[in-house]
Amino acid sequence: MSDQIDVHKVARLGALAVSDDEVAAVGQKLNAIVGLFDQLAAINTDGVEPMAHPLDQVQRLREDVVTEADIHEYVQQIAPKVEAGLYLVPKVIE
Amino acid sequence: MNFHQMTMVQLAEQLRNKSVSSVELTQYFLDRMTQFDGQINSYITQTPELALAQAAAADARRAAGEDGLLLGMPLAHKDIFCTKDVITTCASKMLANFKAPYNATVVEKLNAAGMVTLGKVNMDEFAMGSTTENSAFGVTRNPWSLDAVPGGSSGGSAAALAAGLAPVATGTDTGGSIRQPAAFCGVTGIKPTYGSVSRYGMIAYASSLDQGGPMAKTAEDCAHLLSAMAGFDERDSTCAEGERPDYVTGLNDSVKGLRIGLPKEYFGEGLSPEVKAATMAVATELEKQGATLVEVSLPNTSAAMPAYYVIAPAEASSNLSRYDGVRFGHRCDNPKDLKDMYIRSRSEGFGAEVKRRIMVGAYVLSAGYYDAYYLKAQRVRRLIKQDFVDAFDQCDVILGPVAPTPAWKLGEKTADPTAMYLADIYTIPVNLAGLPAIALPAGFSAGLPVGVQLIGNYFSEPKLLNVAHQYQQATNHHIQMPAAFA
Amino acid sequence: MTWETVIGLEVHAQLATNTKIFSAASTAFGAMPNTQACLVDLGMPGVLPVLNKGVVDMAIRFGLAVGATVAEKSVFARKNYFYPDLPKGYQISQFELPVVLGGQITIEVDGKEKVINLTRAHLEEDAGKSLHEDFEGYSGIDLNRAGTPLLEIVSEPEMRSPAEAVAYAKKLHELVQYLGICDGNMQEGSFRVDANVSVRRPGAPFGTRAEIKNVNSFKFLERAIMFEVERQIDVIEAGGQVVQETRLYDAAKDETRSMRSKEEAMDYRYFPCPDLLPLIITPAMIEVVKAEMPELPDAKRARFMSQYGLNDYDAMVLTNSREIADYYEAVVAATGGKDAKIAANWVMGELNARLNNDNLSISESPVDAQRMAGLIARILDNTISGKIAKDVFDAMWTSQDSADAIIESKGLKQITDPVAIAAMVRGVIDQFPEQLAEYKGGRDKLFGFFVGEVMKATKGKANPGQVNQILKDELAK
Structure with a gap:
């Protein structure tokens, strides 16, 4: 059997808010989904390599040549908040 | 002329013999969109100005002596493909105002071929869903029955085609998202071999499963559109190198001697009798044309759904982390601090199903669960691929249903995500294996279309298109249109 | 009872490629904000990474130089966390299968040699920068650095003193510059050192370690470790326990302090990046890099002693950096290789003093190797004395004139009649x-x-x- 999902934890990992009155309903759906995964455990995968990609290809390499131009003025038109060429976010505290 | 009843190949002939200009043809479809789309909500964004400008440019190219089957042909893009300076929403509030700063490779290629963008069509948010109900821009309705779902996630593409609001459309298929809406709306769509079509500019859901493909009335139309969409792209590391096969030349080959595999696992419990009957009727027709039927087994079929719902959310949870309200997309009002900005921007921007998959994905990758879920699912994925490899020792193509039932009612499964997931059992194994598969109309049940799929070996799209075309030469399910839109 | 210090270092070396690890945007330092952040670096929806060949070649070069195993297959993974300077919400790094495994660095402290083993070196992308000057409660994000290639070089916890840690860091610093894979500029962040520090009783198991970040000079590395060791000993001797945490070195206060914000139970959820395929390095690729390998410091030192008759100390100073060694060899070659010792004295003496005085690197020297050779030639042929030569050198420093022209115009020719x-x-x-x-x-x-x-x-x-x-x-x- 799968563990019960810690809704607050997975919400935090996903940077999502789940309010206290939603937790039960959200948790129920998530647990139902995760419950589907239990049948994986029954499958014998001894000696089977995990498969990350459908095709057995290898990484292609790009020549180390600059081809990208400065596009900051254009792409910053769609940014929520910019100033002096910088993206602005609420103060980062280290 | 009833241009919306014609196939793309027929329309191309009209353009070629100058019976109609691209501007006229484009205006025809724009008018239909104005007239009919209120009923089905297949378009998120209509782009009439862009369309007419592209059409005029295509006419000029034709006047200058250029020819080309796609030159001046209107189409609809699934709103998952980035279109430069045109709002690209992925059906999410998160990207409601996102003017993409570049064109997807697929868009770039189709633009270069002279195609005309009518607009961007609806889908499930970030392609997560099987009904197009998970759209921030309202549900799309099935033209065959307005209270039925059109399928998803490429539901807008399929519905627009079925209603004659575009001659052809692009779609994407991560777990069945081209094939299932094609089946539900009575159109044809092919999910190519993973790596055939560039994913650059196609907003990612689950990177190792996502694949773009064409949707149209016929397999022949799909073959022509796929020819323009597919190809190596140096911007996509997972895009296959080398030339693509010729998708068109073999369309008229006979199916004589073709071995069609019928996987017993696809015909078991859960499959509705009418879909089963329609699928067997397709087998019978192809057998009549000289193909032979063989029973094959795909023993790990039932494991595909859970494996998919581990792998796809895992990749999605990471792919969707870039939506943080910093460089583009939705940002909440007056964030208190950085964390508040992240959490509120994302919580306001994403819909319920997207949030669920982000959380499930975070869960299966998190410390303590990675091996049991993610790694295990990847091992199962290899078993599923091996099932197909073994089956293709005994047959050339596999025939099966696309979905267990025809389209269901709007709202019928929205309360229970797991019931919705179960409807994907026949489409998902193909994505896990990375194989090509084509969905084609196979008849009707209670007024709703029923579709079947043909699954092929890697890069065997020409064979799939050939078999589908031969079937469509002998049948007329694919040229039916719903009465309200005929 | 005595305490033993245990130190392992993690060095992030920015690789000196033209373009970023996964995009074709420039990596040049000091550009205006965000002018070198392309769509891929910005993490726009739909964009995809493609690996830079230059990055792979440099990783191979490093692996060969430290006698490591260059992995035939390595895999890029995503490290997931939210931070404004991390555009995609994940960093593409290598986790389970890094590109370089093992290897060794030999250091020398107090005349004794010691071999430090490397655990691994892996490739990853750098993040952007957060600028904290006040935009009325906001920080500014510059993503020019986002996607700059990094080689993270991880040592085994085999150093036992701050001096050993500094010797190791310096040796590595010298090596990566020699290899031409990193410019070594610590102020600009091209070479960043994090130290894992713990203390234990000799023979006891490893103690709990703290990771010290933000050390941007060798001096600060030494001081930070010294401070941290004292701190940990104080904690334990007061009956407390060292907490595993990340600590920042504050150079102004000369202390380390806890970075609580980073400690919030991070779960990075590493998994193979589905946008990238396995990196396969073939023997042929390794052979190509091997053929282009520059001479390494230890080999050069030995050659300087045998070829130029230099003593151990001179050879060490002159091979301290590839630039100095190249300059020296150019001077010797231009003087016909006649008296390599005088050339050595001049490079290590007058030239070095003037460079230090004017805060210049040897590549910025106003007197290049050819002009320096011209001066030495006049000493060797007795046209001028060594003492006069210093005056001539001063004049050369502030002009473009050759030694001959200065000797002539100032009438400095030596009287030998x-x-x-x-x-x-x-x-x-x-x-x-x-x-x-x-x-x-x-x-x-x-x-x-x-x-x-x-x-x-x-x-x-x-x-x-x-x-x-x-x-x-x-x-x-």
Whole structure:
């Protein structure tokens, strides 16, 4: 059997808010989904390599040549908040 | 002329013999969109100005002596493909105002071929869903029955085609998202071999499963559109190198001697009798044309759904982390601090199903669960691929249903995500294996279309298109249109 | 009871490629904000990474240089966390299968050699920068650095003192610059060192470690470790326990302090990046890199000793950086390889002093190797003395003129005519009869006085050796 999902934890990992009155309903759906995964455990995968990609290809390499131009003025038109060429976010505290 | 009843190949002939200009043809479809789309909500964004400008440019190219089957042909893009300076929403509030700063490779290629963008069509948010109900821009309705779902996630593409609001459309298929809406709306769509079509500019859901493909009335139309969409792209590391096969030349080959595999696992419990009957009727027709039927087994079929719902959310949870309200997309009002900005921007921007998959994905990758879920699912994925490899020792193509039932009612499964997931059992194994598969109309049940799929070996799209075309030469399910839109 | 310090270092070396690890945007330092952040670096929806070949070649070069195993197959993974300077919400790094495994660095502390084993080195992308000057409660994000390739080099916890840690870091710093894979600029963040520090009783199992970040000079590395070791010992001796955490070194206060914000139970959810395929490095690729491998510091040092007859110390100083070594060899070659020792003295002496004084690197030296060789040639052929040469060098430093032109225009050519020197010597002796009498009376020390006066009279231009000889002869008369 799968563990019960810690809704607050997975919400935090996903940077999502789940309010206290939603937790039960959200948790129920998530647990139902995760419950589907239990049948994986029954499958014998001894000696089977995990498969990350459908095709057995290898990484292609790009020549180390600059081809990208400065596009900051254009792409910053769609940014929520910019100033002096910088993206602005609420103060980062280290 | 009833241009919306014609196939793309027929329309191309009209353009070629100058019976109609691209501007006229484009205006025809724009008018239909104005007239009919209120009923089905297949378009998120209509782009009439862009369309007419592209059409005029295509006419000029034709006047200058250029020819080309796609030159001046209107189409609809699934709103998952980035279109430069045109709002690209992925059906999410998160990207409601996102003017993409570049064109997807697929868009770039189709633009270069002279195609005309009518607009961007609806889908499930970030392609997560099987009904197009998970759209921030309202549900799309099935033209065959307005209270039925059109399928998803490429539901807008399929519905627009079925209603004659575009001659052809692009779609994407991560777990069945081209094939299932094609089946539900009575159109044809092919999910190519993973790596055939560039994913650059196609907003990612689950990177190792996502694949773009064409949707149209016929397999022949799909073959022509796929020819323009597919190809190596140096911007996509997972895009296959080398030339693509010729998708068109073999369309008229006979199916004589073709071995069609019928996987017993696809015909078991859960499959509705009418879909089963329609699928067997397709087998019978192809057998009549000289193909032979063989029973094959795909023993790990039932494991595909859970494996998919581990792998796809895992990749999605990471792919969707870039939506943080910093460089583009939705940002909440007056964030208190950085964390508040992240959490509120994302919580306001994403819909319920997207949030669920982000959380499930975070869960299966998190410390303590990675091996049991993610790694295990990847091992199962290899078993599923091996099932197909073994089956293709005994047959050339596999025939099966696309979905267990025809389209269901709007709202019928929205309360229970797991019931919705179960409807994907026949489409998902193909994505896990990375194989090509084509969905084609196979008849009707209670007024709703029923579709079947043909699954092929890697890069065997020409064979799939050939078999589908031969079937469509002998049948007329694919040229039916719903009465309200005929 | 004594305490033993245990240190392992993690070094992030920015690779000196033209473009980023996964995009074709420039990596040049110091551009205006966000002018070098392309769609891929910005993490726009739909964009995809493609691996830079230059990055792979540099990783291979490093692996070969430290005698490591260059992995035939390595895999890029995503490290997931939210931070404004991390555009995609994940960093593409290598986790389970890194590109370089093992390897060794030999250090020398107090005349004793010690081998430090490397655990691994892996490739990853750098993040952007958060600028904290106040935009009214906001921080500014510059993503020019986002996607810059990094080689993270991880050592085993085998260093036992701050001095060893510094020696290791310096050795690595020298090596990556030698290999041409990193510019080594610590101020600009091209070479960043994090230290994992713990203490234990000798022979006991490893203690709990703290990771110290933000150390941007070797001096600060030493001080940060020293502070941290004291802190940990104090904690334990007071009956407390060291907490595993990340600590920042504050150079102004000379202390480390806890970075609580980073500690919030991070779960990075590493998994193979589905946008990238396995990196396969073939023997053929390794052979190509091997053929282009530059000479490494230890080999160069040995060669300098045998080829140029330098002692251990000189060879070490001159091979301290590839630039210095190249400069030196260029000077020797331009002087026909005649007296490599004089060239060494000049490069390590006058040149080095002036560079330090003016805060210049050798590549910025106003006197290049060719002009330096021109000066040394005039010393070797006795046109000028070593002392005059220093004046000529000063003049060269502030002008573009060759040594010959300066010698000519200032009339500094050395007097070597024995007749002329003898005449001047006699003139000086005649000038100082009292001193001559004292000298003859046994005050040998006055010989130096006469030498000085002769040199003064010739404005230093007389050949010193000849002056000595002739003076000795004349005084004996």
